[in-house]
Amino acid sequence: MKLQLPLLAAVTLMTACNTNTTTQAGADSTKIPAFELSSIDSTVKPCDDFDGFVNGNWKKNNPIPSTESRWGAFNVLDKQNKEVRLKGIILSLADKKDLKKGTEEQQISDFYRSFLDTATIEKLGITPLQPYLDKINAIKSFADYAKVSGELQNIGISGAFGFGVDADARNSKMNAVYEGQDGLSLGEKSYYERQDSSTKDVRNEFVKHVDKQFTQAGFKDANPGATILEFETKMAKLQLTNVQLRDPVKTYNKAPFSELKTLAPDYDWDTYSDIQGIKPDTLIIQDKPYVKGVAALLKSTPLETLKTWMRWQTLSHFASYLPKPIDSENFHFFATVMHGTKAQKPRLERSIRATDGIMGMPLGKLFVKQYFPESSKQKVSEMIENVRTVYGERVDGLTWMSDSTKKMAHKKLASFTYKIGYPDKWKDYSTIDIKPGTLIENIVSASHFTHKETLDKIGKPVDKTEWGMTPQTVNAYYNPLNNEVVFPAGILQPPFFNANADDAINYGGIIAVIGHEFTHGFDDQGSQFDADGNLKNWWTDADRKNFMALSNKYIRYFDGIEVLPGFHINGALTIGENTADLGGITLAYYALVKSLKGKPEPKPIDGYNWKQRFFLGWGQVWHGNSTEAALRNQVQTDPHSPARNRINGPLPHLKEFAEAWGCGPDSKMVLPDSARVVIW
Template identity: 80%
Template sequence: MKSTYALQLPLLAAVTLMAACNGGNTTKQTQDTAAVAAADTTKVPAFEVSSIDSSAKPCDDFDQYVNGNWKKSNPIPSTESRWGAFNVLDKENKEVRLKGIILSLADQKDLKKGTEEQQISDFYRSFLDTAAIEKLAVTPLQPYLDKINSIQTLADFSKVSGELEAIGIPGVINFGVEADARNSKMNALYQGQDGLSLGEKSYYERPDASTKEVRDEFVKHIDKQFASAGFKEAEPGKTILDFETKVAKLQLSNVELRDPVATYNKAHYSELKKLAPDYDWDAFTNAQGIKSDTLIIQNKAYVSKVSALLKSTAPETLKTWLRWQVLSHFAGFLNKQLDDENFHFFASVMRGTKQQRPRLERAIRATDGIMGMPLGKVFAKKYFPESSKQKVSEMIENVRAVYGERIDSLTWMSAATKEMAHKKLASFTYKIGYPDKWKDYSSIDIKPANLVENIVAAAQYDHKEALNKIGKPVDKSEWGMTPQTVNAYYNPLNNEVVFPAGILQPPFFNANADDAINYGGIIAVIGHEFTHGFDDQGSQFDAEGNLKNWWTDADRKNFMALAKRYINYFSGIEVQKGFFINGALTIGENIADLGGLTLAYNALEKSLKGKPEPALIDGFNWKQRFFLGWAQVWHANTTDAALRNQIQTDPHSPARDRINGPLPHLKAFADAWGCTPGSKMVLSDDKRVVIW
């Protein structure tokens, strides 16, 4: 069972209600001291001057000026679709630190069944046991294929869809569990849309040549996978594309999904039967073990329309689509032919990645994906000393204090709303490094020689855990990321910011760097996460984490007018011919970036009051180095295909525009670099957007 508010991937992004900061393939979270891993003694330069392209002008293209030579010297590895600061640090965490942990466990003999050590070791072994994987081929899928083959009616389809949901395979309708957005202390059952293999409805609708090519390749990919698996359908690719295109037309766009009010429709369970009487809801929920009198429906119109679509679709088409869901879900864990073709489409076609990582590296990453928290326990103990929490706490409190001052200085907000904003700011809680308590994973049955069974066992654990939460109090100590994750997030339902140990390393925080570099890095990241509490989504939640308006009508109107100007600003940026940033999709992350920079710069200024002017470093003053710190955090090279995918699916703007985008709105940037009117990165005062 999926969480409606589950965090997605890379960049400082917002995912439904949880906003993350990540510099990879999506999310938002975003990111004068924190700790470096005790075991990491190598000094990392605060800023590498050799990265600068001196032929570029900082006031015309700051990214090219700061990072031009870095990008030239750091081409995208063949195993990646994007290469930047997040990826470099993530690679170090996984392929050095986690690898060392996993390999040391894999060398141990006779590990006790059910211990985290045994689970980590045996899952890793199962991924590397290619002989067993090749021998089994698609045999591990047979129990699920048999269920699909038995479908004769829509009621049968409902039941089998529920059974597949219980092991993590999505249908066109899914259920999840998360805190009730209007009663954040209690967990609730949520219903949402799903079922698009290409991830977002625009892939099924855009008429441009590159998107059409993706659809054509999608059809070929399915045909190849069905043939490799021994499935006998004729033209399965066309069948599935046609069906998913019909589903896509019924779904909310990723921009519409950002509206927490419109997507919150609490109802009695019986409402589902009224909305879609032909769908067997009891069969669907009973197959998953779901018991709840109420639920929160994302989009009532979708429930009705997709049910009608299912009713009008031939059972054989529905069976073909379900076979595809099962095959695609597990393809990366099956024999080489299926695995390679899965990589070809979803990594090469969709994101421009040229080749798979070596099997050993993939085994490390897969183990982290399944046993991330147990691994995180060891990671945190080894690389994040307890003393670091205090240092990060101090940084967070500095940002909180500056945010309060910024609220007081706002000219567009009334005193009444400012009072409520201060109340929310004061109620922010935070988590640093790693959880205070760890979950018990001992019930997951991990075996050394059956990879698919291990994936299923982990999914069943997650599903059971979700079931046990329905209608019960929220555990606010729970984490949405593992400690080793290079990211951070804001959760409006808890009104909390969370900073895993994985991101508290260079270039985000560098213990050997000057304050200006760190303020442009980790302090701006902390400010980014704080600002998510006051972006277009987060600002709709109160101090208790409830979806509740705390604004006067006039102040909300003022805020949305500023947001609209910022939406229009980013929507005018063309990142590839015919592909523009979706300002409405990225507004939450863009507001958070602008707020993070503003807060961090003000905090740096405040810290220097009454002190001697810091000396130049490498010829740059402290104001300039602040912005150098910001730019090096986000530097990245991205493939064309990944860039197109990001524009359509990711709530974060591309790396270049995360760097350059907010800077023209900061007078401090123009002052720091001596930018004159007419420079490409200079806006007049009346064009600048100042929100927080």
């Protein structure tokens, strides 16, 4: 569980993918082909490089837009959802007059207009931040620092650690307070430690970036970039790696709230927590040595350095909502330097995305009314039950698992619940105070709403109906604490789910996605949670040892993949997603086989038989291009392997793939039996 929270927020340990008839999108009338043959590069052998074969021409014909760092199926559909569908909804509301205060329509309209009101933004400069800067400037003691840090975290500004609220991992029916590490501007400790030239360049650019932002804001701190990099480097050394954060047992340390005072007696925990409204009897500490170490670091750091760092965190948090010079420099570093994105999106498109970021659920309610027919819920429900049945059959056939553990696996599988499309009940957002011409204040108001909403959960039963994604999101997730899979309406569209496609293409697409999310319940993290969503061992020692042996073999396999010179996939970081991909495609394939029993074998389409089309469907949903900077960032920070390796990575482990494409034993996409990994 990676808990890096700048404010009191939900910390669900959920694992996402990333990845003349009417289509699923209701109002759209374009018939989308099941598979676009023009994507194929027939000069590449499918048995040597399946991604190059199935997507070669697509990649050549779809270069990364200047406003993106990655470009693939997810991005294309996300752009359609936001910059076409949501844009139409928002613009129609913006044209309306005299919208009633507090209604979702008024909030959406006025937030959108406040983001577009660049004249007011330029006129105000950084004055909307002055109340928070004044608090920082007034700090005279270490106790003052603790108080202001808590105040800033109320509105989403990072500190050295943060509180969050989620289901108690060992009592998943009740909410608990979590404490975890936070505060690294570069996102992950490896950026402060690696000594390769690319990462050094990022650190050097970071120093320049901070210096420039301080000058633009009129701050007078001396050498702020070097000061902040030095401080964060010390903090990074104390933090757990993103691989260590994956261990739900070691990061679950329930203790009395008073233990924070024992670990770090010099830090004013009472003031820090009281200012945030947090007064639990117990909490779950992510890493006790970090609490002790970072508190000592804070205590030994000159107060002026801490104040410089707090100014930076405040400025950086709001930079994209400030005047153009600050906004543009923020984009230059975090988008161009860190990810290779060349140009910002036009202000109109950014305003749509910003509005979606703040008012996502109210927009989602309007989105599903227009673009998600109820019939899709039934279709997806049937698919899910199909996958559940096949998973049970796969469990029964395992040779490395004992009958007693299989019994518990079936219990967990039977307890899986799912959500499709959109929430059954919608939250009331009317207390968020959104006004024209006050962009920063609107952001703060939304943060206060989220903060209060989360505070209200502490010590109360978990609301199992709550969603962790908006309906328009092109993604899906598994939440082990609820033992549930969730599929927003946004992903239930082509190329993932296409009503015009043959079964083979859809099974390789949406069914593999469903299987992927199911498998998360049995990956290295999910397998440690029982049928009720509690962190509890349900394995025999021998079975767990067998499972970890298979997982470690798969880790080593991905460790060996170099995506750029000196940058390999981190097999331990990506094992959950890689396991889910392997399980998802396996489950989908055998669900398709099961669906064809007793039926005539489907005829080839476009020269490809149903087995081949299944794998075409798999390749189609993950196709994508990426900048080198984005790839470097991904392999250091992202639990998902790059798109190319999500396509090609699991296929050599599947005899079914080799059979479908007639791959010989010497083919590059074929492994000997001794090297293959079959987990589920």
